[in-house]
Amino acid sequence: MPKIVGIDLGTTNSLVAIVEDGTPRVVPGRDGSMLVPSVIYFDESGTTFVGNPAKEKMVERPRNTVFSIKRFMGKGIEDVREDLPLLPFQVAPESEHILRLNIFGRDYTPPELSAFILRELKRNAETALGEEIKNAVITVPAYFNDAQRQATKDAGRIAGLDVLRIVNEPTAASLAYGLDKRKQGTIAVYDFGGGTFDISILKLRDGIFEVLSTSGDTHLGGDDIDEILIRLVLKELDQRPDVHQLQAIRRAVNTAKEELSAADRADITVEELHYGRSLTREEFNRLIDPIIERTLGPCRQALQDAGLNAADMDEVVMVGGSTRIPLVRRRVQELFGRVPHTELNPDEVVALGAAVQADILAGSRRDMLLLDVTPLSLGIETMGGVMSKIIPRNSTIPASATEMFTTFIDGQTNVKIHVLQGERELVKDCRSLAQFDLKDIPPMPAGLPRIEVKFLIDADGILSVSAQEQRTNKHQSIEVKPTYGLTDEQVEQMILESFEYAEVDIAARLVIEARNEAETVLNATAKGIADEQYANLSEEERAEIAAASARLREVMRTNDHEVIRQSIERLSNATMHLAELIMNAAISKALKDKRVREIQ
Amino acid sequence: MDYFEVFGLPRQLGIDTLALEKTFHELSRKYHPDYFTTASPSKKTQAVRLTALLNDAYRTLRHPVHRVEYLLSLYGYKPDSSKVSQVLLMEVFEINEQLEGVKGGTASVEEADSLRALIKEKRERFDAELRQASLEWDELLKSAKAEAKLKEQLARLTEILSESSYIRNLERELE
Numbered sequence A: 001m002p003k004i005v006g007i008d009l010g011t012t013n014s015l016v017a018i019v020e021d022g023t024p025r026v027v028p029g030r031d032g033s034m035l036v037p038s039v040i041y042f043d044e045s046g047t048t049f050v051g052n053p054a055k056e057k058m059v060e061r062p063r064n065t066v067f068s069i070k071r072f073m074g075k076g077i078e079d080v081r082e083d084l085p086l087l088p089f090q091v092a093p094e095s096e097h098i099l100r101l102n103i104f105g106r107d108y109t110p111p112e113l114s115a116f117i118l119r120e121l122k123r124n125a126e127t128a129l130g131e132e133i134k135n136a137v138i139t140v141p142a143y144f145n146d147a148q149r150q151a152t153k154d155a156g157r158i159a160g161l162d163v164l165r166i167v168n169e170p171t172a173a174s175l176a177y178g179l180d181k182r183k184q185g186t187i188a189v190y191d192f193g194g195g196t197f198d199i200s201i202l203k204l205r206d207g208i209f210e211v212l213s214t215s216g217d218t219h220l221g222g223d224d225i226d227e228i229l230i231r232l233v234l235k236e237l238d239q240r241p242d243v244h245q246l247q248a249i250r251r252a253v254n255t256a257k258e259e260l261s262a263a264d265r266a267d268i269t270v271e272e273l274h275y276g277r278s279l280t281r282e283e284f285n286r287l288i289d290p291i292i293e294r295t296l297g298p299c300r301q302a303l304q305d306a307g308l309n310a311a312d313m314d315e316v317v318m319v320g321g322s323t324r325i326p327l328v329r330r331r332v333q334e335l336f337g338r339v340p341h342t343e344l345n346p347d348e349v350v351a352l353g354a355a356v357q358a359d360i361l362a363g364s365r366r367d368m369l370l371l372d373v374t375p376l377s378l379g380i381e382t383m384g385g386v387m388s389k390i391i392p393r394n395s396t397i398p399a400s401a402t403e404m405f406t407t408f409i410d411g412q413t414n415v416k417i418h419v420l421q422g423e424r425e426l427v428k429d430c431r432s433l434a435q436f437d438l439k440d441i442p443p444m445p446a447g448l449p450r451i452e453v454k455f456l457i458d459a460d461g462i463l464s465v466s467a468q469e470q471r472t473n474k475h476q477s478i479e480v481k482p483t484y485g486l487t488d489e490q491v492e493q494m495i496l497e498s499f500e501y502a503e504v505d506i507a508a509r510l511v512i513e514a515r516n517e518a519e520t521v522l523n524a525t526a527k528g529i530a531d532e533q534y535a536n537l538s539e540e541e542r543a544e545i546a547a548a549s550a551r552l553r554e555v556m557r558t559n560d561h562e563v564i565r566q567s568i569e570r571l572s573n574a575t576m577h578l579a580e581l582i583m584n585a586a587i588s589k590a591l592k593d594k595r596v597r598e599i600q
Numbered sequence B: 001m002d003y004f005e006v007f008g009l010p011r012q013l014g015i016d017t018l019a020l021e022k023t024f025h026e027l028s029r030k031y032h033p034d035y036f037t038t039a040s041p042s043k044k045t046q047a048v049r050l051t052a053l054l055n056d057a058y059r060t061l062r063h064p065v066h067r068v069e070y071l072l073s074l075y076g077y078k079p080d081s082s083k084v085s086q087v088l089l090m091e092v093f094e095i096n097e098q099l100e101g102v103k104g105g106t107a108s109v110e111e112a113d114s115l116r117a118l119i120k121e122k123r124e125r126f127d128a129e130l131r132q133a134s135l136e137w138d139e140l141l142k143s144a145k146a147e148a149k150l151k152e153q154l155a156r157l158t159e160i161l162s163e164s165s166y167i168r169n170l171e172r173e174l175e
Helices: A110-129 A146-158 A169-179 A222-236 A243-259 A281-306 A326-336 A349-361 A488-530 A532-536 A539-555 A561-574 A576-599 B017-031 B041-061 B064-074 B086-104 B109-142 B147-174
Strands: A004-009 A013-020 A023-026 A039-042 A048-050 A065-067 A101-103 A106-108 A135-140 A162-168 A185-192 A197-205 A208-217 A265-270 A275-280 A315-319 A369-371 A378-382 A386-391 A399-405 A415-421 A431-439 A451-457 A463-469 A474-482
Touching: A004 A110, A004 A169, A004 A349, A013 A110, A013 A349, A023 A349, A039 A110, A048 A110, A106 A110, A110 A135, A110 A146, A110 A488, A135 A146, A135 A169, A135 A349, A146 A162, A146 A431, A146 A488, A162 A169, A162 A349, A169 A185, A169 A197, A169 A208, A169 A315, A169 A349, A185 A281, A185 A326, A197 A281, A208 A281, A208 B017, A222 A243, A222 A265, A222 A275, A222 A281, A243 A265, A275 A281, A281 A326, A315 A326, A349 A369, A369 B017, A386 A399, A386 A451, A399 B041, A415 A451, A415 A463, A431 A451, A431 A463, A451 B041, A488 A532, A488 A539, A488 A561, A488 A576, A532 A576, A539 A561, A539 A576, A561 A576, B017 B041, B041 B064, B064 B109, B064 B147, B086 B109, B086 B147, B109 B147
Parallel strands: A004 A135, A135 A162, A185 A315, A208 A369
Antiparallel strands: A004 A013, A013 A023, A039 A048, A039 A065, A101 A106, A185 A197, A197 A208, A265 A275, A378 A386, A378 A415, A399 A451, A415 A431, A431 A474, A451 A463, A463 A474
């Protein structure tokens, strides 16, 4: 069985983890950091950079540095209208159903942008593990709806990954948490991240992790806290900042927010605007309290749905970067009446759990099993714009429901079914998932066809629909029009386009690596020339070093990594004798020093 | 395969939910799609379908009201809230008016509390009736009584569910 990695595709940071010898560990990136910032920078030549190098460009190049893309997954422009004024992105036209960002004249959907991050994680894992990685488990917020889950799966496909399972983040966290402790009992996982909030109530028993209920808000996280602070700064400025300055403010308030988790006071400094102010933790708490309050409603809802009280929880586990905020911990402690667990690194625990789930899927362990639920009720539109629920929220998945449909007109050959997700009674208050068009129904008098439609929510929490006409036993063909998603053909097209990227990416990377090495070799050569041993080289040797150095300097600014490599090779050969002389001199000096010491 | 067969149970309404949970976990360990990642596509699909059936069955049978509804559906009975007595309809109408007051904020706290208590009392009375009728069904089933008797009992269960659905809706609205 080829290796399966676990990926936490986060709003702020993303991680990839793997289980080796029964223990999950996070795979670091090339720069050694465990967290890959979920930031993508596009340069003019079409090269992309992901992670820390991209994060550095957020202020300098705001228009072409994309962040927090997870908040746009499965969304149309109306869903994010309120956020856009504070974001430096250029939204492309035709963003009604899928938001599209325009970067250097090209439109990108959120799944395509997320794919850049996934490709980076894939590469990191491949470098570290020394083999090609094709299979992954990717986590999503538990409260993600069908479209958001599908968008995540699409992102995986575009990145060249076979997404074997979509796992809910709090559930993944509970896997990592329950791993070494053989826990039994009821636990609440409070997962407050950069962009989303989830609460899940689970029952752990004999290795079965059964989710009893889940609730949350997929648009509530650390980003909202940053926004409050940004608005605070904007109010105190006498000018409207441009996009660079806006990003500088974002960076400054984010730093202050993080400092306030440890300190009682922090400074918000924006040099670009000659702005500075101090913020006390008290003031900060007052500002963010409404945000934290919004997490408590879903907590109460989840408890009620599980038929339990706060006092029934044996443990409360904290996940996500925003749980580092002292006020968050205090409020959670007050609600549940117990000290929440914070000993696991809240940034890493989801990725570790995803790796454990990947290990289960790989067949390595049968002692653990996750039984997760669907966070939202599934329903269909009926007469009068009413939503009729067919699979209630918190049903264990996979789950299914069967409904009978018929025709209203003689000879009718099509029946449309509008599928929705949500808890409200009216269609207009629920989230539209898709229109399913049952086609080629055998022509019959009205009301005679009996079309049995089966709705199946799979273990990823994603819906599929199949239909059969009962009188003819004919399998019914269905055309699916996702309301907020990509069609299969669109995803296929993006996969094709992504190959282009993969090639551009690899070429760009090779050039960068070659340039870095050229830099190193040139520096070493300069040092060698300064060494006294340089005088011992022949005339020809010195000429060749000079020529090879000049050649390398000349070609290292080109984009041809092979030519750069050849020049590096030539200079290395030219300096080989010099290196030997320097080395020998150093050794004999060391020996001499040793002898001197011995005599003394 | 019906939901009772999934759990190897006769079509009785008295179910030990702890034993049901235990069986649910055992069967999950056997059929869950997590254990079929490397299997053939047809086996994978089968695992998803079987587990969906198992989950649907567990969700339905562990709930005392859904369990009765499901049993009735197996015999072609369907509770219908439009077929209830005039007396009950009048009662519901009255409660509904009071509920509007509570929701509109014109009722006092005491009025809201007493309405809640009233609805709860009525719902509990239906629950007791349903329990009794369910017990009777199980007895009839065990003693292998004539079909006419069983049909009579199914009709009785249908009636209780039809009448109680109003109260349940009101209770839900109050939440």
